[in-house]
Amino acid sequence: MRLHRVASFLLAGVVLGLLWNAWSGRGIDLGRNVFLQQGDEYLDAEQARQRLEQGALFLDARPEAFWEMSHIPGALPLPEDDFDRYFEKLEPRLRGSFLLVVYCSGMGCESSHIVAEKLKNAGIHAAIFYDGLPAWEDAGYPLERGKG
Secondary structure, eight states: OHHHHHHHHHHHHHHHHHHHHHHSSSSOOTTSOTTOOTTOOEEOHHHHHHHHHTTOEEEEOSOHHHHHHOBSTTOEEOOGGGHHHHHHHHHHHHHTOSOEEEEOSSTTOOHHHHHHHHHHHTTOOOEEETTHHHHHHHTTOOOBOTTO
């Protein structure tokens, strides 16, 4: 009987919390990914492949060890966790590129969003390949391994 009451209280709390979230005007949009920012450009796998064919420079926001294991052909490492050091080396090339695409480990990975935001703050626009490397692989597109 006691477990039943605890479960009822928890259920009531969840329902009330969701109702408050929906009707308060201050709730969280539960149907939207929190990493997606208004004004950012997002690409799916097909659009990313088209950008690669157009000569886009791809930037891998994952740690360099992951980039070495596999990456989109021609992609350069620009890891979110060591952004400043890598950016310093790549900045002239990034400023000279008109098509930049940032990606990471897929939908739940925020690194591509963070790197794109840091690039935007430096005055450099980069599209975000939202579904990242898993979607690239699932589409059967080629990968490079090692340091390219």
